[in-house]
Amino acid sequence: MKQTTLIFIVTLFSCSFLTLATEEKGTNKKNVITQENLSQQQLLKNKQSFVLLDVRTAEEYSEGHIKDAINISHEKILESPEILSNYKDETLVIYCRSGRRANLVMNALKNSGYKNLFHLEGDMNQWKENNLPLVINNKNE
Numbered sequence: 001m002k003q004t005t006l007i008f009i010v011t012l013f014s015c016s017f018l019t020l021a022t023e024e025k026g027t028n029k030k031n032v033i034t035q036e037n038l039s040q041q042q043l044l045k046n047k048q049s050f051v052l053l054d055v056r057t058a059e060e061y062s063e064g065h066i067k068d069a070i071n072i073s074h075e076k077i078l079e080s081p082e083i084l085s086n087y088k089d090e091t092l093v094i095y096c097r098s099g100r101r102a103n104l105v106m107n108a109l110k111n112s113g114y115k116n117l118f119h120l121e122g123d124m125n126q127w128k129e130n131n132l133p134l135v136i137n138n139k140n141e
Helices: 002-024 040-045 058-062 074-079 081-087 100-111 123-129
Strands: 051-054 092-095 117-120
Touching: 051 081, 074 081, 074 100, 081 100, 092 100, 092 123, 100 117
Parallel strands: 051 092, 092 117
Antiparallel strands: none
16 A cells, blocks of 8 residues: 555656646646646546545535545535544545635645645546546446
């Protein structure tokens, strides 16, 4: 488990160096992976090495979520970041529908001292677009 986590972190740092190099060349930043982003492919390959946090509403979560994701709404986290204190030493991958709420949560958690935070690229919108597996009403779809 520790070896998988180490490989995962080394891969992410490598991506951050690639990002710096491509940004200097003036490429489109929208398509660049940064150290704080995690691609959907990386998530599918390394699911066991982190906690997946869905910050949408309970209603949105019940309509379809990524397998093994825990659901705590962004509002609850913004009101009380310590609600995630059990996960402070874990690697958290955060997503919502489009990215706005996930970014708010990431900023709040960074300000509260969390260090191992990643944003799932494309969030739920892209996950659905890519027809990746969802859990709906506790059934895999």
